[in-house]
Amino acid sequence: MKIYIEDFVYDLNYKNIVLFIGLLNDNEKELLKKQCEENYLNHLCRWKYIENGSKFFYVENCDLQDCNGIELLNCIQDEYDFYLLEHDENGFYYKVIDQDETDWFII
Numbered sequence: 698m699k700i701y702i703e704d705f706v707y708d709l710n711y712k713n714i715v716l717f718i719g720l721l722n723d724n725e726k727e728l729l730k731k732q733c734e735e736n737y738l739n740h741l742c743r744w745k746y747i748e749n750g751s752k753f754f755y756v757e758n759c760d761l762q763d764c765n766g767i768e769l770l771n772c773i774q775d776e777y778d779f780y781l782l783e784h785d786e787n788g789f790y791y792k793v794i795d796q797d798e799t800d801w802f803i804i
Contacts, residue, residue: 699790705736709756715764715772716782716791719752725784732789733761753779 702708709716718726730744740760747754751765755777764772772779780791 698793698795700793701788701790703788705733705738705756706759707736710759711757713755713775713777714791715753715755715769715777715779717753717779718747718782720781721784728784729782729789 718729721729726748730741733741738756738759738761743761743763746763746765747761750763751769753764753769755762755764755772762768780793783790783792
């Protein structure tokens with residue numbers, strides 16, 4: 698199931714969701730940064746560390762949080778959910794696998 702993000706602050710603030718932007722192309726990354734600005738996401742000065750570094754981020758206290766090194770390990774330990782951020786003609790989204798709708802099997 699695709700979960701579209703309409704507002705990065707409202708939809709992600711304190712939701713314990715970490716997004717990975719490594720699969721976005723340069724144009725999509727610029728669109729993402731622009732949408733974050735329009736959504737009044739604070740601390741966009743951290744964008745360069747995300748874009749050129751770990752490619753992981755989350756939103757907390759209405760601030761953009763870069764997630765690398767020890768912070769990444771803390772998010773794993775605190776059981777944050779990790780998703781690939783994707784983009785299509787309808788906007789930015791991440792996919793959640795609904796276990797009820799998926800055939801699971803063990804090899």
